[in-house]
Each structure stands twice: as structure tokens, then as C-alpha cells.
Amino acid sequence: MSVPVIIIHGAAGRMGQTLCAAAQADPALELAGVVDRPGNEAKLAAWGCQMSHSLVEMLDKVPNGVVIDFSAPEASVAVARTVAEKGACAVIGTTGLKEEQVAALRDAAKKARIFWSPNMSVGVNVLLKILPDLVQKLGPAYDIELTEIHHNKKADAPSGTAIKLGQALAEARGWKLEEKGNFARHGIIGPRPKEEIGVMTVRGGDVVGDHTIYLLGPGERIEVTHRAHSRETFAQGALRAAKWLVGQKPGRLYTMADIF
Structure with a gap:
């Protein structure tokens, strides 16, 4: 059975780097792609996988990827909408979302498998x-x-x-x-x-x-x-969510409560 393939969105940030390391160290996952804004090429290239400044482009390269995103509220809403358009999966750990932004995630989750938790611990x-x-x-x-x-x-x-x-x-x-x-x-x-x-x-x-x-x-x-004690705690929770999410169906916004 093939292992889930992971795309880290915001891979050059502190949490993104932690997620990349955790995904690459997990034999049950494949780190397939990293995405971040221009100017971070060295950090992205270090992971030895597909790299891009565009999530749309990355999902064309890795159409079966599970996107993991710990960026910012506006960016996370955009991730959810892109994933919905592409029929992919997304695990989102961004905090500070307003109610209308959470509503946007719920709307995208009608079409795609989307998981959101403000704390992955x-x-x-x-x-x-x-x-x-x-x-x-x-x-x-x-x-x-x-x-x-x-x-x-x-x-x-x-x-x-x-x-x-x-x-x-x-x-x-x-x-x-x-x-x-x-x-x-x-x-x-x-x-x-x-x-x-x-x-x-x-x-x-x-x-x-x-x-x-x-x-x-x-x-x-x-x-x-x-x-x-470390961001590794949240990274491991997100990877656990990603493994679980690939076996689910679209229709609603999933949370940690669903895993438990």
C-alpha cells in the first residue's frame, strides 16, 4: 500500500521547517513537496523534493498530496479554497481565524477533505x-x-x-x-x-x-x-491527522475530536 504524500505550505517558516523534518523522518509518509514565497529557495531546496512558490502549481505536480498548513488566517483560507478546487486534502493548524474564516473552511470542506485544529497537541x-x-x-x-x-x-x-x-x-x-x-x-x-x-x-x-x-x-x-516543550508536538499531531484524513470523505470540516 502506498504511503500518504505530504506537501508543506509555508515550509520556510519555523513551524514549516519542523513539519518538513518530522514528515521526512516518518517512514509511513513521503515528503513530496514544499511551498513558500520567493526568497526562500535555499530553505526549500534543502529538503530534496518538489518545490514551488505556488500551491496551485504544486498540486498539479503532486495531485494526490496532503497539504499541511500552519501559516496565517488569510493564507489558510486560500489554501482551503485551492484544495477544494483541486480535490486534494488539507490539514490546517493556523490560529487566530475569525468566524467568517472558519465558515470559509467549512464551505471548502463540502468539496474536499479538510481538517482544522488550532492546537494539534x-x-x-x-x-x-x-x-x-x-x-x-x-x-x-x-x-x-x-x-x-x-x-x-x-x-x-x-x-x-x-x-x-x-x-x-x-x-x-x-x-x-x-x-x-x-x-x-x-x-x-x-x-x-x-x-x-x-x-x-x-x-x-x-x-x-x-x-x-x-x-x-x-x-x-x-x-x-x-x-x-517543542513545535515537534504540533508537527506530530498534524502528521497523525494527515494519515487519518486520507481515509475520510469530503462533506464537513474535521477536527481532532473526530480522531479521538
Whole structure:
């Protein structure tokens, strides 16, 4: 049986380089193509496979490729639309997408196999499964707070993972994060409302990604922390998604929850 062939879009970036290395090291995959903007030829050529500045051109060369993209919201929407036109597959790990951009991914997924997750970590996605049960068992006496820390070059805030975690926590209380989330506190703000989830963003250094959920109750607190030690964590999750996606059918936007 042939192995899935992988195309890395945005291959010259830090995450792109990590994805290329992980794909090339996996005997169950073939790194078939790398795509990035002009000026990055040396980084692309280093992988010894097909290279291009155009995803359309690359999919003509490698029509059965699974595109993996961790770029930017606008670029990821363009990737999804291109994949839909070409009938290919895409695994997207970009964060910071607006609702209309997620809707564009869903629309493209009607025609092509598309997978999107703002965090490809297996550990984070297991947390998304178990945290609601913890919140429900503790009950309303426990306040919920959330902090996230990332490197100083991250463009979006709060992180896509923090939003996803916040949404899962809010839903466990029967709330919506956009209504109960507090993303900034400053000045004389008065007592903390009971129906609130505080989300704090910290930026600095080269932190890959830390997320901590605080459940603060009478006389005690529970802290649940996930720390990503390297981008390899996200790369391995994306490759796992790619292997899974080739066996699926178009029709809806897939997520990590579908794998589990």
C-alpha cells in the first residue's frame, strides 16, 4: 500500500521547517513537496523534493498530496479554497481565524477533505474532552480562570488554544465564552462576577505554548497545566491527522475530536 504524500505550505517558516523534518523522518509518509514565497529557495531546496512558490502549481505536480498548513488566517483560507478546487486534502493548524474564516473552511470542506485544529497537541485535545466533566463535578462554587503564555513573535491573542479551552469550560457551565469571557482587567473593576471566565495573555521569550486552567473554590484550588516543550508536538499531531484524513470523505470540516 502506498504511503500518504505530504506537501508543506509555508515550509520556510519555523513551524514549516519542523513539519518538513518530522514528515521526512516518518517512514509511513513521503515528503513530496514544499511551498513558500520567493526568497526562500535555499530553505526549500534543502529538503530534496518538489518545490514551488505556488500551491496551485504544486498540486498539479503532486495531485494526490496532503497539504499541511500552519501559516496565517488569510493564507489558510486560500489554501482551503485551492484544495477544494483541486480535490486534494488539507490539514490546517493556523490560529487566530475569525468566524467568517472558519465558515470559509467549512464551505471548502463540502468539496474536499479538510481538517482544522488550532492546537494539534494530543494532550490539549484530551484536556478538551475531560475538563468539562471536571467543571461540572466541582459545581458553580468554583471560579474559572485561564492563562496562556507564548513567544514574543506570536501575532494573535489570546491563543487559539486558549479560546478553545475557554469555550469548552464555558459550555460546561451552559455559557458562551464571548458573553462570559473577560480578556482584560484594569482599574477599579469591583468584585469578580460569578458568571465570568478570566483569560490572561502573556507574551515573551521563546515559549512554545503554556496553558493553565484555574478552578478556584472555597478553601482550595485546582490547577491544570499543559506545556508544549517543542513545535515537534504540533508537527506530530498534524502528521497523525494527515494519515487519518486520507481515509475520510469530503462533506464537513474535521477536527481532532473526530480522531479521538
